[in-house]
Every structure is written in structure tokens, then in C-alpha cells.
Amino acid sequence: MKPILKVENLTTSFQGEEGRVTAVRNLSFELHKGETLAVVGESGCGKSVTALSILNLIPNPPGKIDNGCIWFEDRDLTRLRKRDMRKVRGNQIAMIFQEPMTSLNPVFTVGRQVMDSLIIHQNMTKKKAHAAAVSLLTSVGIPEPELTVDRYPHQLSGGMRQRAMIAMALACRPDILIADEPTTALDVTIQAQILNLLRNLHDEMNMSILLITHDMGVVAQLADHVLVMYAGEAVEYRKSKELFKSPHHPYTEGLLKSIPSLTEDHLVLYNIPGSVPPIHAEIEGCRFADRCSYAQPYCREHKPELEGDRESKVRCHFALNVT
Amino acid sequence: MNPLLEVKQLKVHFPVRLKSQFRPAYVRAVDGIDFTIYKGETFGLVGESGCGKTTTGKAIVKLVEPSAGRIFYDGKDIARPMKRAERKELARNVQFIFQDPFSSLDPRLTVGKIVEEPLIIHGLGDAEERRKTVAKLLTDVGLSADRAQSFPHEFSGGQRQRIGVARALALNPSLIVCDEPVSALDVSVQAQILNLMKTLQDSYNLSYLFISHNLAVVKHLCDRIAVMYLGKIVELAGKQSLFEKPSHPYAEALLAAIPLPDPEALMHDEPLEGDMPSPIKPPPGCPFHTRCKYAFARCRIDEPQLLPLDGDADHLVACHLCHPDTGTIHKIKK
Amino acid sequence: MKKAISMLICLLLFLSVVTIQVQAEDATYRDTIVFGQSSEQNSFDPAVNSSNNVVLPNVYTSLIAIDENNQLIPGLATEWSVAEDQVTWTFKLREGVKFHSGKAFDADDCVATFTRLMDTSLGLRQSSNYVWIEEVYAEDPLTFVLVSKEPYGAVEGTMSHKSAGIVNAELVESAGTELGTTPETIDGTGPYKVVEINPGDNVKFEAFDDYYGGAPLTKYIEFLLIPDQAARAIAIETGQIDIVTGLAPDDVERMNTDDGDGVEIVMNESNGIHLFQFNVASTNADSAMSKPEVRQAISYAINRDEICEALYSPLGELPARSLLSPSVIGYVDMGVIEQDYDKAKELLAQAGYADGLDISIMTTAIYNKGVEMAEIIVEQLKGAGINATLEVVERAVFIESLEGLTPEEYNEKYGWDMFIMGAGGDIDAHQSTYRVFHTADTGTNENNYGFYSNADVDKLLEDAAANVDPESRVEMYKEAMQILIYDDPIGVTMNQRNNVYGLSENVENFLLNAGNTIDWKVLQIRED
Amino acid sequence: MTFQAVWKRFKRRKTSLIALFILLFIFAVALVGPFFTKYEPTEMALKNKYAPVSLDNPLGTDQLGRDTLTRLIYGSRVSLSIAFAGVLSGCFVGVLLGVLAGYFGSWVDSLISRLIDVLLAFPGLLLAIAIVAILGNGVLNTMIAVAIFCVPSMARIVRGIVISLKNQEFVQACQVMGASTGRILFRHVLTNAMSMIIVTVTLDLGSSILTASALSFLGLGVMPPNPEWGAMLNAGKEVMRSYPLGVLAPGLAITIVVISFSLVGDGLRDALDPRLKNLKIGESQ
């Protein structure tokens, strides 16, 4: 099956005070129709930059896509003219962000922002778009949609705002929804509501979701496949169920083990020693070697590649749990 | 066991000036809570944002003035206004660890100076002694002592939080209020800090008041846990008891809402609906009735009291469902 | 390129001027003349107005007028005489004169005018000029009689003064203190009537067709207030106004030499001089100023020619040759003191200041080049070993300092040894001298600004005032001047001032007398 | 942050660097220039008035034959000392008020904030004119006017910073440690507010020079023969057609100094704390 989105060798960098900083290195992955792919990793690993790179939303300057292709419907999004890119954004590929408060324009009504994509991409009249907005708001579970449509973002609660964001993203029934930490800013109970909503919408609309998150719990709840990133690189790509059961990369393993468990008791939590290498550090061997309890001298000298089959890839010389 | 800290009917109300009103309204951030922390234990305070957990913690170290109620530390009331000497005395016993490892350290001081500062304030030791103490503290929290001359911005988030811990330990307190100390950290670093805190608890003979929104973290660290909702404690129990038998519908829903890192254990229950009401105008009766799927008529008018569950004095719940026949209908204030 | 454009513009302007010149053969005249003024009229009540003499005679006329040759000519009175007793003056009034309001002019108006001026309790600013009047009455509607307390030499001069402008007797009744504040409360017999007053901005006049001297030739006159000297110069040069006063010497020089600017300079000798007066009562440096030698020394240390050359030459102003202007009745040429440092030093040594002297000088910008003049004086005094410090004050401070202070108050509050002053005054020497040079009865500086007191001067001024014989009066004033300037100096005379006007070259019939009064009736401006 | 780090960042903005050198040059001239001038500021050569630009008179002479360059140099002393003395004392009071209001809150804040509001209700120059109206003119009173002119905006800025700093966790940490108010204010709050204060002072210096020269131009500030730049401009205005340099020289001097202060202020802001933005300049006009 042909992937709906194919990222090849994506490298994105930023101009910082101390020189250029590569946030994403040589990243490749595929997203298939109807699939939910989670990109996980800790802060600074490049997952959000990946999401923004796909829609070419990297602020330039200081950011820039240095290399790589992003294939969508046989077109390379990195080479699209601005006008054509605009037609993709919000129409075929939509995106929701982490902070529903700051991601909505405070001076326009929710309805107007929902209608925006409809008017731009589907040439709807204002009246039709308004009606469509109301039904969209209904479909994301906003109570009193007829009233809410004319309200301003600050008049809504955090959960409602995120629902409105989702309504906005889904307005044109996109093929791909990129959700960048969609629940991080929300309380647990609200997060549960949104996760539930996303799952239902996904089932209903059969779209592909690229889920960016740091929360393994969220990944487990939504994702079919998981791409684990560490320090700008993909280190493991697996089916969700397999990954949680038997992580191949020592980092993934560490990540999973350091989460305090609700179901079991530990006296001491497992932890990955040290911290992520500075983003501008050039490391010869494996970027995780310094923190890896399995690391051998070999690891520090030889850079591992992301290897494996279509369903399972890992970037480690001594991958775990590989039979 | 000796009670170290007793909080009795603590209320903290903040005036807020709404643009549309002349008279200030009050945010009832903390609205009458009771709990006790015993020596050597870790007491958890959980709840969602705006439930009043941080305010409670700040009231204990006098960063906010309580509007009503008492707080006893070692039998002495510390909620009343204090002279500076008393304040310093309290500071030596109760310390605080902040949530944000970035803003909690003065960016213009070296790490050594930051950790040394409490010692200077309290006049402990001469310069040489202080230097040694600082070195020991830094080592204890897992930092190299020779980094004392570095500035905070040269450290990672986890390391900064270690510095914050070192500063809190400098005065050798008995109780440390930890306000979401790991919520700004990545999972791998979070685990490091949690382990560190556990280690230090033993070596420094500490008690913790651990404030967090993360139930898993609380469960890992705490002995007893209070669940807060809208400025009130709705359930207070030992860790085992609470997680095995969450009795308040809110605690139950909170627990159910946590996505487990296990694809096999998908959430099936319908999530809790709606949002937390505004603490400026809390609903009458049970604060949770607006979202509670079990709510019945009484819940809307009568506020449930925090009472032992099934006679278990260590497991308190404030819910009419759990205490169908207790209490009288309280008059509702207009 | 830029230069080329401005050249082109200049050429176009020149061409347009030429074409206008051609058209001007059978001239048409504009109905409005705009007059740029440096200061505002403080009132349109003749008894209060202390501003310049340009505006008020436009509205009010007096019993006696002055022509452009400075001769007294009939005004509202056609003839006048003094009786044998030397105190009773009879004025025959002109027939058929009308006020702007239409009311006919008669002797009652004269009575009302002077009765008001004589009443010191009203606090009218000009009253002090009329204290010599015993009584006034109307003999018949066209005969007005004025009796002075004693023989008084300056009656005719006073009667020609703008403050003696005749006001409507009915209006004196009805308007009271409001007189002269609005167009409705202004009613005179002059060639123009006030139609609009915009304080701080402009005053508009309309021709009074029933003026007894004949209808004025120009319909409207607008007095525009332009306080800034440079702005006035630019305004006349760019044709925004037609006539301007109070030009800076530099601008005058340029307008005189630069022919293409369309501005003509008209000047005549005014009856004013600048001087730096001494504070004789100063307590500085052992009361040095009380010693005539010191004052003489200062006077000799100053080079008046140099100052006039540097500051006033474009205005044609020369060192003053008396404390009076040549146009004043009673003027005598007293010569000019030449700078003589040796003499100055000698005089200082005599007074006991061989080692030098520290004094303070006050000046203010309200006098044309007053600040610069003082700055030069400070430099010149250095040559005689006198070290002067300069204090430049605002107009208000200057006026406040003359508010009738005792010497003690003055020295404590200000302590200046020398200060700038205007003098030379009015048409008659008496008015210009007695009030300001005679020992003050009150002992304050209300009129005698420098606390000057000299018994000989007092005697001479008193005698001259009571004398109606012109010849002997002149002699007395000459003697007084000798003392005031040379022997016991009251101050350092500086320059004889000129009235200087900038006129658009289209202005015709601009006639001016030394009192700075313009003959408004005939003034005209050609259409361009 | 060390001086080296600030300097390194400051150097990056070339315009600010140039402006800094211009200012340093002008300070140097004001400081030692009078020892090198050929003339006294009041020395006249009446025969030599309106002298053109020459070696003897690099900026020509004015209507009294005084050397304009000499007067400009002496004038820089007057203008700069008014600006510095005025701004520094005004800002000192402003910082004090701002810290008190921001840190102590409640009625202290209400009182000071109302005071600031009222002072701010008088637009800059109006306030200065009103003060001179009460005090009278002269160098000292102009300084006082400039000082009071600086108080409200500084107080408001500092109050804002202090409030935001007060809510910073590191300040709260000090409170928890039992630190005295003085220690918190001086060691933590003021040091952290210092970069903003320095930037504000720099920008205020520029606007104060404008305000002081405006007062002098109106004849309400410094009076001649004191060669303050605004007063020189006022005096030069009368003869500007005969001697344009009499207006141009002080006018450009004011403009250049004000621009330089602005640029240095901008540079300092970027160097000291890149997060600070939107400071206003040229309040006085």
C-alpha cells in the first residue's frame, strides 16, 4: 500500500546565537491512509519541528529545511510553490496545536475562524460556511453550538477551545490531521475527553493522524504506529502494541520504564542517567551512547543507522529484544 | 506518630477586580480544608489546575496569607502574622521546592551563591564553612561541586531542579513543600528527581508535602494522598486504599481518565463531562455535582462533609453516596 | 537639479511680478491691508492702553493731532488758546464729527474722557499723566475748557497723546470698566472701527466712512500678531502680510540690499532711546553705585559707536545724544560720550576701586537686541577692570522688578546695579523727564526706576514744568541733561531708536510721525 | 551576566556602536573641550560677526562675533549636565517609587500609582512647563523640571518589572528562606531590574535633552548668554537667514545626541536583555 505521506531524509535546522543548530536530522517515515502514527520523544528531540516542516510552517528565518523530501499525493511539499502549499494547508493536511488559548486569534469569533478554511478552500458563501461551522462545532461536542459560534476564544474553557481547534482543522475533511501535543496543556479529565473525541473522529472520518506527543499514555491510547525520536533522530519505528511490549531501542526501553506506574509499585524508578546532549553537539557515534547502560566502546565510534523492515526499524548496534 | 503539620479549616480567598464590577470578587482558591502531615511521611495533594493545591502549599510557607483557619507546625500556629525572627525560625523548618526550574533560580547569581544564600540569611557558618556546606549539598543532589561557579542558564532543566532541591535542603528543614517539582521535566529526568527525593528523604529525615496533578507520580512517592476539587478536599486516604478503592466519584473519574502507557488497556469509560466551575462562584452543595454522573437532589443543596469511609478513619470521603445517612441538611446561605 | 528647479521657480516668480507691474498702470487697490505686529494691544481703552502708538490712533482721535513733520495740528479741536492766567485752556471743537456708533461728538465727550482720566481711584494706567488738571467743563457743546492746577508746559503735548483719545460719554456710563474690551464697547472718532478682536491672534478694522477727515481709502485693516521676529520678516518677504514692524537689524539689512524681495524699508526717528540705568541705591561693593565717579567710569568704559555699529546700523540707529529724542519738545544735543578706558580707570581709582569692581547687569529680550547689547557691555566693561555678571530675565520679572519697591526690597530681591530701560518718551520733555528722573515722593521705584535723586535736577524739572516759555524751558532741560548724563549720571545712554517698517512695495501713502503714529486714512495697497 | 557578554552582544549592532562612540566623543569634548578652545564662550569680535567657516572659526561666528564652535562645546556641558543630573535624580526617585509600589502593593501601590497616573496625565512637555512656571527659569530649575518629567514613566516601568519579578519563583524562594525585604529588594529585585533601568535612563537622557532644549527655546529654561543648545537655537533663530549655522549647529547637535542616546539605548536593551521590547522614546515632543 502506498503511503499517503512519505518523509524522506528530512533535515531542518535553525540559526541560533552560537551558529546553526540542526533540530531534525535525516528523518524518514511513512504515514498510511487511516493510520495514526505517533511521533514521541522528550522536549527538544525535534518532533514538533518535524510536524511544522511537513506544512512548511518553520519560521524562516531562523529555521530552514536543509534537505529531504516530503511526498504527499506525488508532490514534494518542500518544493511546492507558496500558493500550492496554501491549498494543501488546512484543506488536505490540517493541524492542531498544543496551546488552544494562544493558537486561536483572540479578536475573531470561534465561528469566523472555523469558517475561514471553508471560505478559503471551498469557496463557500458566508452563510453556508456559518451553517457548516455550527454543524462542525456540534460534531466536536461543543454544547450550544449556535451560540458558541459567535463567541470569542477567551469566553471558552480550555477543553472547549481545543474542541474548536479540532473543528477548525476538520472543516475541510483533511486527509491528514497533524496533532501537535493536542492534550498537553489540558487537565487529565479534559485530556480524556479530547482523546475520546479524537478517537471517535478518526474512526468516523478515516483520516490519517500524525500525533506528536511526549506522553506515552496518549500514544498507547491512540497510535497504531510509533516513531520514537531522540536528539533529532528517529531511533525506533514499530507498531504501537509491539513497541510497548518489547522495545528494541535502549532509549525506548528507558523511557517506558521511567514512567511511574499506576498499576504496580516500585521502590525506585528506573531512570536514564544523564541528560540529552546539547542540540548543537556533533557526536561521532550513537547519540544515545553516553546515557545508554548497554553501550559498548563500539557505539561511541560508529554511528548506527535506522535499520529494519517496513514494520519495524531501530537505530541501534545492539538492539534489544530482537529475536 | 507525631503530627508535624496540621492544617485546620484553611481558607485562602483572593480578591480579584473584574473589569465589569466595582466591588472586588473573591476567588475561593482554598475553601476550608483539613489535613495532617506526620513526621517522616510524604503527603500527596492532587487535583487539576485551579483546585487550590498550590495555594495550600504556599499558605504553609507564608507566601500567601490565609483568609481563615489555622496551620500548626509542631504545635505552633504559623497561620497568624509573624515577626521576622519567627518567620526565619519557620524557614529553617519548612522549605519549598518550586515547579519551574527556570524561574526559581535568580539568573544573575552563580549556583554556589544561590545555594549559599539561605545560609547567609540565617548566619550559618563562616565563608569557608559555607563553601563546604554548599559543596556537600551539591554533591548530595547529584551535581559536581566544582560547578558552583556556573550560572543557572548553563544547566539543564533537571539539573536546575536539583539546585532548587539543594537550596531547600541548605537549612536542614524537616518539611519540604514540593509544588509540582517534576511536572516541567521530561519523563526520563522526572524519574531521576523522584528517585533523588526519595533518597534525600531518608538521608535528611524529611517529610514532604508533595503537590502534583500527576496521580502516577503521587502514587509512586506518597504515603497518604488528598484529592482536591474546587478548593476542597474530596477524598483523603492512604495510597493503597485510595488507588484500590477510590470512593469519591471525582477521584474515581480522575483515576479513570489517566491514559495508561499500555495499548492493551484502552480507556473504555465515558470520560468526565464538562469543566471545573469557576472558583469565584462555586456551585452550592457538593462542588462536584455539576459534573457528577451520580448526582442527586441532595448533592445540589447540601455540602457533603469529609467523613471516614465505612468507619475507616484513615480513608475520608466527602460524598453523600458514601454517607447516605449522615449529617443534616445544611441551611443554604443566600 | 534642485538648484535648476529653484532657479526656474524664481524666474517664474519674476515673470509674474513683471506682468503685474505692467498691469499696475491704472492701479486697482486691495480692500484689506494686513499689518504684522510684534505685540498685542493690552486694551482698546485709551486710558489703559500702554502698548505701541500704532493701533490706538486708528480708532480714537485726540483734540490735537501731529502731522508727519511732527508739528501739532488741529485734531478734534480746530483751535485752542491759553488764557492770561496761564492755567485756563479753551478748545474750540470741530463741528459735525461723529463717533463710530453714529453719535455726534461734543464737549460732553471731552469732559467725560478727562474726568475719567483725572479720577485716580479708577486705577487707570494713564491717570498719572493727568494729575495736573484742576477741572474740566463744557462751556457750550463746541467749547471745552480745561484748567490746570498750576501753569503747565506740556498741555498741548498731552492733548495730542493717544491716551487723550476722546471716548463716547454715553459708553463711559454704560460700559464702565468693560470699556475697550469688545467691539461693542469700543467707540471712537478715528478713521477705523474695530469689528473683531481675536486675542492672541488678530484685530480687524473696518473703514469708518463718516470720519471727519474723510473716508479712509482702504476698506479693511487687519492687525496680525506675530510675536516672533524672524517669523515677521519671513511673513513680509513671502507676501503673507503687507506692513510689518519690529524687524531685526539683520533682516532690515537684507531687505535693504536685496532688491528682488518686494519689501521696502521705511524708517524715521522715534522719540525713544535705550539706556542702561543705574540702581543708585545698590548696596553692592560698598554702595559703589552711589558714587558719581563710579557711574561716570562705567559710562566712559562703554563704546556706544561700536554697539550701534554692531547691532543697529541696518536700522540707521546712532548713539543717543540726549536722554530725549530730537523730536521731543525741549531737546538739546548733548553730544556722545566717547569710550575712554584711561579716564574710566582714573575715575574708578578716585572712587577707591583701582583694583576693579564687580557689578551685576540685568537685561531682557523685550527690547530689540537688548540681550546682545548687554552682552557687549559686559565685554566692554572688562577693559576698565569692571567685572559684570549678566542676568537675562523674562518680561514678567522685568515688570515685577519695577512694581514700586523700596530700595531695601529691590536690593534684597534683585540686587542689580544696572538695568536696561527705555526713555525719551513723549512729545514734551516734561512727560519724558519729570516722572522718571525727579526724586520719587514715595521712595519706591514705581516711576523713578533707579532711585535716582539729585536736588539740582529736581529743581530744574519743577521749574521747567511750571514754565510756559519755550526758550527758557529748553535751557532748563539742557542743564538737567548735563547733570543726568555727565555729572551725576542716571544711566548710560545707548542708541537713539528709529521706527522701522517693512512695507510691501505695493503699499502707498505710508505716512509716519515720530510718535510712531501712522496716517491710516490715506494708506492704500495696490492689487498685485 | 558579565560585562564582556553584554559588550559582545552590544558590539553586534553596528549603529549602536557608532552612536556610542559619538556619545563618548561628545562627553569627552564636554569634559575637556573647554580647555582647548581658542576663545571664551562670551568672547566677542564685533568686527568679525557672521564670519564664514574658517580655520579660526570652524563653525563661523554669530551676530556678536562669538565663535560658534566654542559656544557649542561649552553648551554641551550645560545641556549634558542638565540631562544627566535631571535624569539621574528623577530616575532615582522614579525607581524608588516604582519599587515601593510594585513590591509592597496594597495601599502603598494605590497611592503611588494614582500619583503616577496624575503626573502622566500631564503630557511630558506640559509637565515641564508647569514646573518651570512654579519654579521660574534657570539651569537648576530646568534640571528639576527634567527630573520630575522622568519620574512617572520610570516609576511605572519599574513598578511593572518589580511586580513581575515579585511573582517570579526565585524571589518567592527568598521569602521562603526568610530573607529580609531589603535583601530581596536589593540583591534580587533591583539587580534583575537594573538592565531595564539602565535602558530607560539612556532613552530618558535623549528625551530630556529634547525637553530641556524645548524649554530654553520657549524662553522658559536656560537663559542667554548661557550657551545651552536650545537657548542658542532660540538666539540663532533671529539671525538664521544671515547666519544659518547659528541654528543648524545647535539643532543638529541636539538631534545627533538624541539619536545617539536612542540608538545606544536600543543597543543596550538588546544586549542586556533581548526580551525587553517596546520602550518608548522621544516622549517629550
Add this chain to the structure above:
Amino acid sequence: MLKYALKRILQTIPMLIVLSMVVFGMVRLIPGDPVKIMMGIDVASDSYEIEKERLGLNGTIVEQYVRWVERLFDGDMGTSIFTKKPVLQEIGNRFKPTLILAVGGTVLSSIIGIMFGLLAAIRHNRFTDHFLMVTSLIFVSTPSFFSALILILIFSLQLRWLPSIGLGSWKAAILPIVTLGLTAVGSLTRTTRSSMLDVVHQDYIRTARARGVPERTIVFRDAFRNALIPVLTSIGLRFGSLLAGATLVETVFSISGLGRFLVDGVGNRDYPVVQGTVLVMAISFVLVNLIVDLLYSAVDPRIKYS
């Protein structure tokens, strides 16, 4: 909305009261006896008491203040010492020119400043940006009395295009308004630019981009509307500076406005005039800022409802 407006208006009342107290106190701050100062040169000493009562200076400070305010409400601001006319009437005569200047200057500077600021923000860090920022810096740093003289020399004297005095015609208004307006361009350019730069880095602009909104629409609709809020504040503050700054322009252009009246009042020690003018100017400034506040709610919905 109306309710909000009403409330804002009510909120300015305490401000105005304190303001009036300060202005009232001004005369009391003058060294010496204000009655003597006010009586001026030619009032006899026996009328001192009468004058004192007429000026409302008898009784305690509080009584005096109350009486002063009462008279203010009757439109009595006292009588000018110099012109002997009611101060309010004199101010009335001179208010219009100053208002024309200040409003004209505000409009002009707002148009130019916002245009410059937008352009500079769009071309951030490019030549246009640097050029515009330097230009506006020069505008704001040049004393208005200096630029006024230069403009007069060029446009009135050299080119003879525009009048150099008064405010009689629209042509005469050009130079003064331009002079005054230019002084405010700088700060408005800066505010607009930095506000725009601030806004374009906001998340909701990224959201709009992610929706495929054309860049032009993003700049002029999504970003500008938000960026306008601090700009409005700035315009309000600028109006105040222009009101006071008009003083300088009025002096150079010989315009009979409030500012020159004030300066003349100071020069003449005409304290009723100074008091009245300062009060009127400050109140106008407060009122304009009130209007700006009310305009906010039209731009920013957060204010209207919260």
C-alpha cells in the same frame, strides 16, 4: 458596551478630582503670596482683601478648593491678570487651533507611523526596515522647533509654496501639522513594528497559516487587528505629547493656540491662565485616553466582556 463605556467614564472621575487638586495646588506651590502675584502691578494695597476673596483665597485650603471647583463648574477659571478677561473665555478662543494641530498631527502621524511600522515589520531586517527605522528615529529625535524652522526656510521662503504664519487656511495648516506630526511618527512606527513582529510570532498566526490563509490576509486581517491594540494606546499617549508639543509649533508658526497662551502666561506670571490652561490640556489628554480605551473594545473583544 454602553455599560462598559459608562463605567470607564465613571472611573476617570477620581482621576479628574486628583488632577484638579494637583493643578489647584500649583498656585500654592509658588513661592510668595499668590494674591500679591495675581494682583499684579497696578492694584492698590487696600483692595488686597477684596481681591483675596474674589480669587477665592480666603478660608482654609479645603474651603478654597471646594469653592474653586464650584466656580469651575460655573465656568469660572478666574480672570487673566494680563488681559483682564475671563480665563475660560480666553481658552475658548485659543482651543481650536491647538485642537486642529493636535488632531491633525495625530492623524498624520498615525497614518505614516502605522504605514511605516507595517512595512518595516513585513520587510523585517531588510533594507526597507532599517531605512524606515532610521528615518523615524531622525523624525523623533529632531526637535520640532528645529525642523519647523527648516521647513519654513524651504517651503515658505525658498519655494514660496506654503504660508509660514497662522492657521487661517488649509494651506497654512500644512507646515505646522507636518512639523508636529513628524515628531510622533517615530514612536508610532516603532510601536506598530514591534507589535506586528510580536503578533506574527504568535501561535494563532501559525494556526492561520496552517489553515492556508493567504499571507496578505494574515498580515492585514489576522495580525494587524491584534497589533492595533498597543498602537492605539500609543496613539492616545502621542495625542498628549502633541497637545503639549503644539506649544513649540505655535510659537514658531505664530499661531494663537493654547500652548502659546500657556507660555505667555508663564512669561507674564499670569497664574490663573497657567492654571486654567494646564487643567484644560490635562483634561483633554485624559478624555482622549478615555476615548482610546473605549475604542479598544471595538478592536479587542476581550475587553468588552471580561
